[in-house]
Amino acid sequence: MVDSVKSPDELTDIFRARGLKVTPQRQLIFRVLHDELRHATAEAVHARASRDMPTMSLRTVYQTLNDLAAMGEIVQLDLGTGSSRFDTNLDAHQHLVCAECGSVRDIVVDSADIELAEATLEGFAVSSTDIVFRGRCASCAAGARSDVPSTPPLSEETATHA
Amino acid sequence: MVDSVKSPDELTDIFRARGLKVTPQRQLIFRVLHDELRHATAEAVHARASRDMPTMSLRTVYQTLNDLAAMGEIVQLDLGTGSSRFDTNLDAHQHLVCAECGSVRDIVVDSADIELAEATLEGFAVSSTDIVFRGRCASCAAGARSDVPSTPPLSEETATHA
């Protein structure tokens, strides 16, 4: 039902098929993406991977994430939170971004709802529609202090999802 | 009919009212924003302003743009093009961003079209909806080479608008 990131094994095959080598670093990143992180920053992936492989460099994480994104196995997002997020959900969808804690949640908006009048497009060919709903998540509304985004830009689909 | 950036005179009054000093630099920036630039980067504003006042520093431009944005006199946008754009159009609207030349065009999407099922929100309070349609503008489609975004991130609502 969901078109999510492929399994480490599948990604391994894909990399091999492209003549790319399958290193322990890459395998670890595959696993992290598949099993744990949803909208992770490179930093977050690195932090998680470093636990299992302390020598893992941030550079390698960026490299592999970029490779995966280039192959379309993950999607690079710019949600305006400072750093890129890498989305393992490949289905067409949009995001709810909490202005306070920075958590990211998937949401599906019927694209039929966003019909643009052809006339107003004036020849512009839309190839993708990025919608970001900004606001405050439930958990922030609960503990809430209404002022500034307290928690600095976070590293992942924060807390919240429990 | 359009809620656009206020006139230099009005902005002058607003700044004075807040105890902020009205310097020639600021006045120049007010004029540039009001008369010329629509979705300018700080760099673009600086380039334009520097023509009339060569000593103008980029730092001052950032400062003033941030001040104006903080007061709600302009809107800071992150369209994923590398640097912030400052929008002088204060009406609720969205953007068409050309992947090739980076041009930005306003477009109005009936927000009623984007009704989110309350249920799916699960307590998330949406405060703003940012929609960015990415694709290729008419003029790029005309001269078009279909590959990479040739023209690097631009400085403004490029060419196109003639």
Added chain:
DNA sequence: CCGCTGTTCTCAACGATTGTCAACAACGTG
């Protein structure tokens, strides 16, 4: 087990933006 390639790692550079702070100018006051 060998070697060719593609990889990893370290470290420096990058672009956009902000912090710092001394020199400076706006503007209310006398």
Added chain:
DNA sequence: CACGTTGTTGACAATCGTTGAGAACAGCGG
């Protein structure tokens, strides 16, 4: 209109996320 206070400017360094370079290194086919 000169004066002093206070906010502002401009030069410069620092920050953050990300990428470039190059040498050491490890897949993987032979």
